[in-house]
Amino acid sequence: MTPPVTSPATAPQILARCRGLIRPALCRAVRQLHPWHGEITAFSLGWDGVDGGDVPGAQGKGVRQALAVLGAEAVGAKAGSAVAGAVAVELIHTFSLLHDDIMDGDETRRRRATAWKAYGTGPAVLAGDALFAQAVQTLADAPGGTCVPAVRLLAATLTDLVRGQADDLLFESRPWTGPDAVRPHEYRLMAEHKTGALLGCAAGLGALLGGAGRTEADALTAAGRHLGVAFQAADDVLGIWGDPAVTGKPVHSDLRRGKKTYPVLAALASGGPSATELGALLRGGLLDDAAVGRAAGLVDAAGGRAAATAEARRHLESARACLESVPLAPQALEDMLTLLPYVVERTG
Template structure:
């Protein structure tokens, strides 16, 4: 199957064709699980409702598997050769979302209950572990590809740990989280798995010499992706995001727009700092905090930095790969959501 032959293809079309290519293998992998775990996995992947009935809804962006398939093809291989990588990164991503929702106490995911709300905390943890184990198994036969996935898992956990540790640090003043620390966290928590997708894609696609640079490309892409999500976490449309408006501010989550706004100084930043110290909980206080973040320049700072990291990723891509049209369309779409 040729996924990248059109000039300037639409990202939805490209991802749709990638999904049709890797999803049968993903479903076959999930079918190996214990029936209870398989049922929860199917729910988390958007294939069924809580009772196990087929469900036609939002099954996620499928960006990571698309990056794996398209990286292989852009390097001169076939998309089919990278299907194990695509399945692996999608399963690991699904595992990370299950655990993230538990850690963050998020009750909604993709317009539906989070897995832990639907089935309980213990079963959700077990299902997440099953998804992780199954993802690792996809690349167990290829040592080089497995190394990149293993590195991504270590960075993902370290990034998640840093993100949790941020919660116990002050909003401003001595010990406050810096924007540089946040960006480093995002490179691990979000970027590492995209790095693994690109690197394992070219390894299985027959161009392992490109893997180190594609790993870095994916990490840059991940930072751009995380910053775009941070913008949507405050100003996104709930009908699109599946979460309440201002959801990150409601939880008191330290995200890049807020940290950049606080670091900017000036009257809006000082007012925001005072408001955050009081832990805004009511609707009006949360809306006011969002306005202050924007007035202090936090939104512009996040969108500008997302653009820079995307540009760095695209520059690496263009330097390494001979045919990038389809892959570029998918990468552009990651911050196109906030334009």
């Protein structure tokens, strides 16, 4: 009898499967925190209490968890071997968001108040610190003999993460134009550290905890880092031209904040009349509604949106090439290749 033909899993189905696998362990990790920190963490994760259900629209997609699970499956291991890595990465991601929102002054995330607005700055900082510690402990307690290289990868990732955040903050004080202006290649390196490192860590941890050799683990880590840069470039496009009904942010939000993002930096570096006018407009300080609309048009006219989209596509192809450079389990590879464009080619 011929076996039935099954349709390939869609990206949302892949993400849902991986979230379902990791959620019980993630709940256990959150319950191990101080009750106050656990409450703040549950709020940040979009949960209704540490054991409650999800608040509609308040959760992330679980991309990092999925990369960890698929990283293990890709090297022929069972998905369960990646649980500790997936939990650790999710805790670190939540820690980084708690601190980022404070540093950036963001008052909303996923259509509700950020933790520092809901609980105060001090409690949010402490909750982030607790998550950092819990992530390291979770990975150190992973069964088997793979925890040492896994903790080393997490430590290197944390170094990259805080380096990227430092550069992002320092960019704010640099001029828009002139010899000290931020260049696109500097921004690309910042994005690899701040965003790519953790995505790479997720896939690499899954592989390491699944017993992979260094070649496979390095290839998966590199793929995740490229995916992170692609994600950041796409996110920068949404930060200017995204639909507020989908992104939950005002139109042109990054321009209103004077945030240095890839489309703007690429536009300024392009030369030409639109770039010159854009530089003069940005040097004038905060933009009113009319000026911010004009700035968005100039970024587009100077090729900033096209450059950011091309950047995302280049890194997406580089991520694909990394995955295809080593022998991986066919089903996990197919799932990863399904997930890559979904993460980047989103609308919110």
